[in-house]
Each structure stands twice: as structure tokens, then as C-alpha cells.
Amino acid sequence: MIKDSGTGWTGRIGRLAGDTGPERVLVAASFVNRVGNGLFNAASALYFTLVVGLPAVQVGAALTIAGLIGLGAGIPGGHLADRRGARTVMMAALAVQAVAMAALVLVDSWAALTAIATVDQIAAAVGGAAWGALVVRVGGDRPALFRAKLRTFVNLGVILGTVGAGLALAADTRGAYVALVLGNAASFALCGALLLLLPRYPVRAAPPQQPRWIASRDRPYLAFTALYGAMGLQYPVVSLLLPIWISGHTEAPRWTVAALFAVNSGFCVLMQTRIGSRIETPQEGGRAFRTAGLLFLVSCPMMALAAHTPVWAAAGLVLAAVFVHSLGEVWESSAGFALGFGLAPDHAQGQYQGVLGLGFGAGQALAPAILTTVVLGLGTAGWLLLAAFFAALGAAGPALARWGVRTRPQPRVAAEATG
Structure with missing residues (x-):
């Protein structure tokens, strides 16, 4: 052998x-x-x-x-x-x-x-x-x-x-x-x-006298859920908004639509673990959200600019924009993992993941209407507004992470050591 x-x-x-x-x-x-x-x-x-x-x-x-x-x-x-x-x-x-x-x-x-x-x-x-x-x-x-x-x-x-x-x-x-x-x-x-x-993992007991629906009372986590759901609008940008923009507002050839999906998926496959391995704590997740917002701040204007370039440049500009956007997607998803898991108590991970899924799902349900009416309706200005929106969401990441960490229950040993 x-x-x-x-x-x-x-x-x-x-x-x-x-x-x-x-x-x-x-x-x-x-x-x-x-x-x-x-x-x-x-x-x-x-x-x-x-x-x-x-x-x-x-x-x-x-x-x-x-x-x-x-x-x-x-x-x-x-x-x-x-x-x-x-x-x-x-x-x-x-x-x-x-x-x-x-x-x-x-x-x-x-x-x-x-x-x-x-x-x-x-x-x-x-x-x-x-x-x-x-x-x-x-x-x-x-x-x-x-x-x-x-x-x-x-x-x-x-x-x-x-x-x-x-x-x-x-x-x-x-x-x-x-x-x-x-x-x-x-x-x-x-x-x-x-x-x-898989082994049968034992159920982790909840602390005594704790409310059943603890996640619904966790204001920092609810704020993170709202942030995560809003930032999730970046996913339909590639799958929905950009294909419509390419076909209706740019001179880029139609094959560009297929190419952008290949670039987006391939990049995420290659880079997710490489980048995600560096983003594990909530604090690192907050900073990663800020990085993602800055990358989207760059990618969205590039997509808008493709409507104002000749055919030979439009395709290259779109693909470059998707590359930058995909990099932002990897940072954003890695930030979501770090904060989504890191701020949730071990005994209630399922409930907390359910809250997070509700926020993300609501964002995805609203995304098509928002992107097709606001962004497409405003044209280039809509893309710039979207870029600023993502950047503002990302900028809130570090402060939200600090708030979340500060409000987590402290381990008893640590509390006794500082008492």
C-alpha cells in the first residue's frame, strides 16, 4: 500500500x-x-x-x-x-x-x-x-x-x-x-x-432559570442579524442585478454573463478556506466585515462604469469587478461565520442560527425588489448608492463586534479572578 x-x-x-x-x-x-x-x-x-x-x-x-x-x-x-x-x-x-x-x-x-x-x-x-x-x-x-x-x-x-x-x-x-x-x-x-x-453528540444543558427564547432578547446578536441580512444583498448583485445590467446597459458580449458566474464560483472555491482560516474570533469578524464593505465600495462603481466603456473594455471591466466583488464575498461570509458562531452560546447554537437564518432569508426575499427598482431605476447613481450602502454596513462591523463581545457572559473562573 x-x-x-x-x-x-x-x-x-x-x-x-x-x-x-x-x-x-x-x-x-x-x-x-x-x-x-x-x-x-x-x-x-x-x-x-x-x-x-x-x-x-x-x-x-x-x-x-x-x-x-x-x-x-x-x-x-x-x-x-x-x-x-x-x-x-x-x-x-x-x-x-x-x-x-x-x-x-x-x-x-x-x-x-x-x-x-x-x-x-x-x-x-x-x-x-x-x-x-x-x-x-x-x-x-x-x-x-x-x-x-x-x-x-x-x-x-x-x-x-x-x-x-x-x-x-x-x-x-x-x-x-x-x-x-x-x-x-x-x-x-x-x-x-x-x-x-456522525456520533450522537450529547445535548448541552442550558443554564438554570434562563429564558427559553434567549436569542430574541440578545440585542447585539439581533443587530448583527440585521447587518448580516442587509449585507446579504451582495449575493444577488452577481446572480441577478449584474446579468440584467450587462444585457441592457453595456456593450459587453452575452458570454460575459456565463464568465462572471465561473469567476465568482471558482474564486470562492479557491479562496474561502485560505481567507476564512484567518477570521475566527468575533473581533476578527467585525474587521472582516469592514474589509468586505470596502471591497464592495470598489466593485460596484466598476460594474456601473462598464455601461460607459466600449465593447472591448466593458467585458474586461465587468470580469475585474466580479473578481473584486468575489473577494468581498469571501471576506463577508467569513465574517458572518466568525460572528454568527462566536456570539452564540454553545447550548443555544441552533436557536441562534435560526435567528440568523431568518434575518438572512428576509434580506434575500427583499433583495430582488430593492435591486431591480432602486439600483436599476437610478442607473449609475443607483450603483454608487449601493456601494456606499455596503461600505456603511461594513464600517459598523468592528463596533458591533466589540458590543457583542462585551455583553457575553464571562466565565465564572475569570469573574472570580477579577473579583
């Missing part, structure tokens, strides 16, 4: 995938799940409109209703994960999603799509909060670093799933679209099965 010394490429891949068995299991489960998401998300709209035959307006309404209802399930789902075990709740949520996703092949009406999508979104919100709590248990003393590693494989899984969806879109048959839906359902089931390989 050939042994790897740990310095070759297999050693590097092993370290990237995790330092322990449970870390590697969670990385594998996350990767499988995101491959399935990539398969489905890239073609879901076409499946509902072309195969099922629903009008686009009805599809949008069904998914919006489902998303809004699902937002409210994260906090109680996270609390359940804290009290019953994150692995158990996560596996149950994945089982529900697998069944709901498979049931989509039977959809033949708007009502059926709305009902099934709502069940899926409720399970997704519960699972998302439980997943955050599970990351903390598996990641041990460095959950933010482990979450950065996870995100690397998440991005890679989405890329591979999107490539698979592209093949199905090229075939353009009912069978190909149905295969994508069932492939996503299978990914949920396989992800849940992989979680059986």
Missing part, C-alpha cells in the same frame, strides 16, 4: 476536507446535498413552466409564499435541535425534503406546487438552523474555520450540479427535467444517510 506523507496533493485535499472523521462526514454530506441543489435550482423555473405548464407568474407566487412561510420555522426548529440533538433534527428535515422534492414530479396545479414548496421550505429552515448547530459540534474549537471549509465544498458541489443541469437543459425533454428533480430528492436522502456516520 502506498502511503501519503501528508505533503502531496492527497494530503492537501484531506486537510481541506477536514481534520477528523466527523468533519469529513459533514463535508461529504454537504457536498452531496449541494450537488443536488445545483441540479435542481438551475432548471427549476423551466421545469415548472415548460413541463408542468404553469404560468411564470403563478410559479413565482407559489415560491414566494412558500419562502415567506418557511422563514418563521428556523427559530423553533433551531430550539428543537438544541433540546433534541442537531443530528436528529437535521436528518428528519432532510427526510421531509427528500419526500417533498420527489412529490414535485406529481405537481399539476398551482395549489399543489404551493403546498409542496411550503413543506419543503419549512423543512429547509428547520434543517438550516440544525445544520448550523451541528457545524459547531463537529467543528469543535474552530467552527468558523470548519464552516469556511464546508463552504468551499458547497460551492464546488453547486458548480458540478449546475454542469449536470446544463446537460439536461440541452436534452430539453420531460425525462431529463424529471431526472433533475429526482436527483435532488436523492441527494437529500443520501445526505441524511451520511449523517448516520
Whole structure:
């Protein structure tokens, strides 16, 4: 048997995938799940409109209703994960999603799509909060670093799933679209099965006489949630706003749209762990938010400037802007991991992740309307306003981190030593 010394490429891949068995299991489960998401998300709209035959307006309404209802399930789902075990709740949520996703092949009406999508979104919100709590248990003393590693494989899984969806879109048959839906359902089931390989982590007891819904009383964390949700508008900038801007306001060729997705995804895969490994404490997270805001302050005007340059320069300017924006995305997500995990008490990670998911989900729900009306409506001035908005949010990061750390309960030993 050939042994790897740990310095070759297999050693590097092993370290990237995790330092322990449970870390590697969670990385594998996350990767499988995101491959399935990539398969489905890239073609879901076409499946509902072309195969099922629903009008686009009805599809949008069904998914919006489902998303809004699902937002409210994260906090109680996270609390359940804290009290019953994150692995158990996560596996149950994945089982529900697998069944709901498979049931989509039977959809033949708007009502059926709305009902099934709502069940899926409720399970997704519960699972998302439980997943955050599970990351903390598996990641041990460095959950933010482990979450950065996870995100690397998440991005890679989405890329591979999107490539698979592209093949199905090229075939353009009912069978190909149905295969994508069932492939996503299978990914949920396989992800849940992989979680059986994790140990049964004991539930951490809450301090006596502590309120049940502690996260809703934590003002610094609620402020961070609002900041995180608002800064999350940067994600649809690349996926929604910039493609519309390129096609309608610049001379850049249409292939630039595909190239920007490749640059964004590839950069995040390559740099997430490298940068995330340097951002672990809440204080480091606050400074990272400020860095992200400054990078967005640079990238947004570059995107706006592409509308005022000739065709030979527009494509290069857009790609350069996406590169800078992707760098900001990595800093912003790493900051979110450090603050989101670092400010939450160990016994209530699920509940806190549910609060964070609610804030982020609300921001993502509002983002399309804000970006398409305000930014596109104002044109170049809208891009500059967006850049200033991101910079202002980032500037608040260090002060928010200091407030959060200052208001955390002090360890009893430390308190006695200073008494």
C-alpha cells in the first residue's frame, strides 16, 4: 500500500476536507446535498413552466409564499435541535425534503406546487438552523474555520450540479427535467444517510432559570442579524442585478454573463478556506466585515462604469469587478461565520442560527425588489448608492463586534479572578 506523507496533493485535499472523521462526514454530506441543489435550482423555473405548464407568474407566487412561510420555522426548529440533538433534527428535515422534492414530479396545479414548496421550505429552515448547530459540534474549537471549509465544498458541489443541469437543459425533454428533480430528492436522502456516520453528540444543558427564547432578547446578536441580512444583498448583485445590467446597459458580449458566474464560483472555491482560516474570533469578524464593505465600495462603481466603456473594455471591466466583488464575498461570509458562531452560546447554537437564518432569508426575499427598482431605476447613481450602502454596513462591523463581545457572559473562573 502506498502511503501519503501528508505533503502531496492527497494530503492537501484531506486537510481541506477536514481534520477528523466527523468533519469529513459533514463535508461529504454537504457536498452531496449541494450537488443536488445545483441540479435542481438551475432548471427549476423551466421545469415548472415548460413541463408542468404553469404560468411564470403563478410559479413565482407559489415560491414566494412558500419562502415567506418557511422563514418563521428556523427559530423553533433551531430550539428543537438544541433540546433534541442537531443530528436528529437535521436528518428528519432532510427526510421531509427528500419526500417533498420527489412529490414535485406529481405537481399539476398551482395549489399543489404551493403546498409542496411550503413543506419543503419549512423543512429547509428547520434543517438550516440544525445544520448550523451541528457545524459547531463537529467543528469543535474552530467552527468558523470548519464552516469556511464546508463552504468551499458547497460551492464546488453547486458548480458540478449546475454542469449536470446544463446537460439536461440541452436534452430539453420531460425525462431529463424529471431526472433533475429526482436527483435532488436523492441527494437529500443520501445526505441524511451520511449523517448516520456522525456520533450522537450529547445535548448541552442550558443554564438554570434562563429564558427559553434567549436569542430574541440578545440585542447585539439581533443587530448583527440585521447587518448580516442587509449585507446579504451582495449575493444577488452577481446572480441577478449584474446579468440584467450587462444585457441592457453595456456593450459587453452575452458570454460575459456565463464568465462572471465561473469567476465568482471558482474564486470562492479557491479562496474561502485560505481567507476564512484567518477570521475566527468575533473581533476578527467585525474587521472582516469592514474589509468586505470596502471591497464592495470598489466593485460596484466598476460594474456601473462598464455601461460607459466600449465593447472591448466593458467585458474586461465587468470580469475585474466580479473578481473584486468575489473577494468581498469571501471576506463577508467569513465574517458572518466568525460572528454568527462566536456570539452564540454553545447550548443555544441552533436557536441562534435560526435567528440568523431568518434575518438572512428576509434580506434575500427583499433583495430582488430593492435591486431591480432602486439600483436599476437610478442607473449609475443607483450603483454608487449601493456601494456606499455596503461600505456603511461594513464600517459598523468592528463596533458591533466589540458590543457583542462585551455583553457575553464571562466565565465564572475569570469573574472570580477579577473579583
